[in-house]
Amino acid sequence: MAEPxxxxxxxxxxxxxxxxxxxxxxxRQAIRPVDVEELEDHLRGExxxxxxxxxxxxxxxxxxxxxxxxxxxxxxxxxxxxxERLWKQLVIGPPDTAQxxxxxxxxxxxxxxxxxxxxxxxxxxxxxxxxxxKDMPFYLRNFSFFVLPLxxxxxxxxxxxxxxxxxxxxxxxxxxxxxxxxxxxxPGGDTERLTALHLPIALWLLVGLAYAGERWRxxxxxxxxxxxxxxxxxxxxxxxxxxxxxxxxxMGMFWAIGINAEFVVGSWLVPCGIVGAxxVGSWLVEAKQSVxxxxxxxxxxxxxxxxxxxxxxxxGTMLWTGHGIDIQRNALxxxxxxxxxxxxxxxxxxxxxxxxxxxxxxxxxxxxxxxxALVADAFALLAIGARISEFGFTPNRVAGLGENVVxxxxxxxxxxxxxxxxxxxxxxxxxxxxxxxxxxVYSIWAAIVVVAFPPLFGFK
Amino acid sequence: xxxxxDLVAAGATxxxxxxxxxxxxxGYAILKRVGELSGGELQWTDGMLYPxxxxxxxxxxxKGKWGASDTGRKRKYYRxxxxxxxxxxxxxxxxxxxxxxxxxxWLALSRPGRAALSPRSAHG
Numbered sequence: 020m021a022e023p024x025x026x027x028x029x030x031x032x033x034x035x036x037x038x039x040x041x042x043x044x045x046x047r048q049a050i051r052p053v054d055v056e057e058l059e060d061h062l063r064g065e066x067x068x069x070x071x072x073x074x075x076x077x078x079x080x081x082x083x084x085x086x087x088x089x090x091x092x093x094x095x096x097x098x099x100x101x102x103e104r105l106w107k108q109l110v111i112g113p114p115d116t117a118q119x120x121x122x123x124x125x126x127x128x129x130x131x132x133x134x135x136x137x138x139x140x141x142x143x144x145x146x147x148x149x150x151x152x153k154d155m156p157f158y159l160r161n162f163s164f165f166v167l168p169l170x171x172x173x174x175x176x177x178x179x180x181x182x183x184x185x186x187x188x189x190x191x192x193x194x195x196x197x198x199x200x201x202x203x204x205x206p207g208g209d210t211e212r213l214t215a216l217h218l219p220i221a222l223w224l225l226v227g228l229a230y231a232g233e234r235w236r237x238x239x240x241x242x243x244x245x246x247x248x249x250x251x252x253x254x255x256x257x258x259x260x261x262x263x264x265x266x267x268x269x270m271g272m273f274w275a276i277g278i279n280a281e282f283v284v285g286s287w288l289v290p291c292g293i294v295g296a297x298x299v300g301s302w303l304v305e306a307k308q309s310v311x312x313x314x315x316x317x318x319x320x321x322x323x324x325x326x327x328x329x330x331x332x333x334x335g336t337m338l339w340t341g342h343g344i345d346i347q348r349n350a351l352x353x354x355x356x357x358x359x360x361x362x363x364x365x366x367x368x369x370x371x372x373x374x375x376x377x378x379x380x381x382x383x384x385x386x387x388x389x390x391x392a393l394v395a396d397a398f399a400l401l402a403i404g405a406r407i408s409e410f411g412f413t414p415n416r417v418a419g420l421g422e423n424v425v426x427x428x429x430x431x432x433x434x435x436x437x438x439x440x441x442x443x444x445x446x447x448x449x450x451x452x453x454x455x456x457x458x459x460v461y462s463i464w465a466a467i468v469v470v471a472f473p474p475l476f477g478f479k
Numbered sequence: 480x481x482x483x484x485d486l487v488a489a490g491a492t493x494x495x496x497x498x499x500x501x502x503x504x505x506g507y508a509i510l511k512r513v514g515e516l517s518g519g520e521l522q523w524t525d526g527m528l529y530p531x532x533x534x535x536x537x538x539x540x541x542k543g544k545w546g547a548s549d550t551g552r553k554r555k556y557y558r559x560x561x562x563x564x565x566x567x568x569x570x571x572x573x574x575x576x577x578x579x580x581x582x583x584x585w586l587a588l589s590r591p592g593r594a595a596l597s598p599r600s601a602h603g
Contacts, residue, residue, distance in 0.1 A: 054529065057506060057555045060548065061525060064507035088524035096530040100537075 033076045037062065043090060049098035062087060122306075128176060129302035132169045136298055137291035140165045150286050156206070158290075159215040160199045163222050166294040168192045170301055174229035177305070184228070191225050195469070202473045209414045210473040217418075217465040223248070224462035241455035246370050247304055249315030249363075254300040262292045316371030323364050323381070327388040334391055337398070344402045351419035354399040358426035361392040365433060366454055374447040382441060389434040396427060414476040418468050425464050429457050487523060491531050493570040499541055499559040500567055505548075506532065506555070532557060540566045 037059065044055045062083050069079035087093070098104065140150075143161075148154040171192070175185050199218060204211035227235065227244045234240025266284055273280035337344070344350065368385055400423065407416070436453055439445040498504060498512045510528055513521055535541045540563035548554040559567070 053555075054533075056553055057529060058526065060505070060552060060554045061507045061510075061529075063552065065525065068511075086525045088526040092524065093526035093530075096527055097533075100530040100534050 033066075033080060036080050040084060047090065047094040047097070049094050049101055049104050051101075051104065054097065058087070058093075125177065125302070125305075129173060129298060132173050133295040133298040133302075136166045136169050136294040139169075140290045140294045141287070144286070150290050156204075156211055156215075160204075160211065160218070161196070162215065162294075163219045164192065164196050164199075166297045167219070167222050167226055170298055171226050171229040173298060173301065174226070174232075178229065178232040180229060180232055184232075188225050188229055192222070195222060198470060203478055204473065205477075205479050208479045210476050210478055213414055213418055213472055214469050217468040220465035221462045221469055224459060227458070238452050238455040241458055242370055242451065245366055245455070245458070246313060246315070247301075249367050249370070250304040250313055251297075251300050253314045253318070254303050255296060258296045258300055262289075262296065265292075313371065315367040319364050319367040319371070320381070323368065323388060324384055326360065326364060327384055327391065330388065330391040330395060334394060344399050350399060351403055351416060351423065354396055355419055355422045355426065357392060358396060358423065358430060361388060362426060362430060364388065365430075369451055369454055372447070374451055376447075378441045382437070386434065386437050386441060389430055389437065393427070393430055393434060396423065400427075414472050414479070418472065421464060421468070425460060429454075429460075482521065487521065490521075491523070491528075492535065493567065493574055495528075495531060495535060496540060496559065496563055496567040496570065499557055500564070503556050503558045505557065509557075535563070538566075539563070 040062070041055055041059060044050050044058065045052065050058075065083035065086060066076075066079045069082055070076065074082065140158075143154075143157065144150065148157055150158055168189075171188055174180075175188065180188075195218060199214060202210075202214070204214070227241070227248075230244045230247060231240035234243070266288060269284055269288065270280050336342075365385060365388075368381070403420075432453060433450060436445060436450045440447050440450060494513055494516070495509060498509050498516075501512075504512070506528055509532075510523060510525060513523065532541065532543070536543050536557070539560060541557045542560050543555050543557050546554055546556050
């Protein structure tokens with residue numbers, strides 16, 4: 020029998036081979052790290068036996084791996100025994116891999132901040148400001164301040180932002196809070212409502228700065244924030260759905276024993292839940308980032324063809340029947356929302372697209388959607404422009420018009436870049452850069468509405 | 480000799496339980512013991528043993544515990560539980576029934592003049 024080869028470093032090469040085999044195993048979803056260790060122990064046992072029988076390390080390794088069986092078959096057997104492993108699970112609490120203490124810390128911080136937000140929303144009640152009553156405008160105006168600074172703080176803590184950035188963000192929030200509360204709004208006026216509506220949009224930029232940190236200057240960092248925002252929106256909607264069920268059960272169960280829980284539900288459960296869920300939702304998005312597929316792009320894929328179809332048939336019908344758009348007072352808002360929707364579909368398609376891939380049918384569909392939305396909006400603007408003097412320049416209408424211009428500008432240039440990409444005249448990355456570069460514009464416009472509109476329109 | 484997959488799978492549970500009834504053991508040693516018991520005729524694909532062990536553990540027939548091998552490596556040892564012992568007794572009864580039925584028919588077939596059990600090539 021031949022003497023087994025014992026070259027220098029041969030044991031390292033065996034370790035290297037085992038390590039490579041381990042990495043193949045680890046890629047199988049049905050096989051957990053502990054299973055890999057168990058199988059590795061087996062492999063080493065087999066190799067040792069074969070070595071004693073006189074095989075070289077290389078031969079022993081090959082035979083042992085062969086006897087272990089085909090990876091697909093093993094992983095198939097594991098999957099049959101552990102079918103739950105094929106569903107990616109997000110465990111609340113530290114997973115058994117990766118730095119567990121860090122994950123636990125983050126969970127604690129996030130939930131503590133959620134509780135702080137929930138308590139903060141109750142603080143004004145100590146000063147006699149009642150949620151849901153005549154003081155509701157106060158809450159609507161200040162809603163952002165109960166949760167967004169805490170959310171910003173969460174990311175500031177997580178990303179270890181420098182003191183200067185933290186102070187800057189804090190000053191931003193303080194200035195906004197001051198403005199929202201010193202302006203002498205007329206009760207029930209349009210400008211107050213506009214402020215309440217636009218403040219979160221303006222302040223979301225500060226959250227983004229904390230979220231991306233140093234990476235805000237780069238397109239990739241901003242795109243991550245876009246992805247985060249989309250997932251948070253979906254998670255928030257899901258949490259709200261669960262919250263609705265909770266509210267319903269609470270009311271119903273106490274009703275059954277003759278107690279009206281409306282006070283507890285209305286002034287505690289709902290407001291505390293609304294703010295707390297923002298932070299819990301953000302933490303969930305952060306925790307599940309790599310565990311669960313992003314939902315926003317999936318929804319985008321589903322709905323882009325449907326919306327494109329709707330818009331095209333709308334335009335087709337309008338041209339065929341010759342019916343112009345009947346401009347009602349709220350038409351501007353409706354078309355703003357349409358543009359927001361199309362922009363969202365575009366943005367989340369971009370966020371999930373491989374920028375190296377060549378154009379496909381879905382790209383064509385998106386361009387179709389973009390162009391039909393632009394045409395529909397152009398018709399609407401024409402109709403509105405013709406009657407703007409008749410309606411008059413109210414704060415709502417000017418804000419709506421401004422939004423339309425902001426969105427239209429983005430979509431026009433996007434359509435141009437997209438067509439250029441489809442014709443092979445430009446890279447997809449330029450479209451991505453355009454979208455991320457445009458992000459601050461929305462917040463800046465919202466800030467203009469918050470800062471300039473009330474004095475411009477006499478706080479009415 | 481090639482033993483069909485189904486037959487190997489059916490025999491796996493009683494074999495593993497019985498081997499663990501001899502004493503605590505771990506994957507590789509269990510497989511080696513199977514080889515010894517069958518004179519090397521019963522060949523399992525090594526990796527397939529582990530899903531079987533995990534199933535038995537889930538059913539509560541055996542209990543796994545991480546320990547260390549002689550060389551200090553992590554190794555998972557398995558122990559038969561009380562439930563596993565009951566299961567083994569049940570399997571023993573079942574296999575006894577199958578075994579005795581087969582034994583009787585083998586005996587009947589191998590009576591003189593009915594040499595139906597030898598491969599045809601043996602007749603030349």
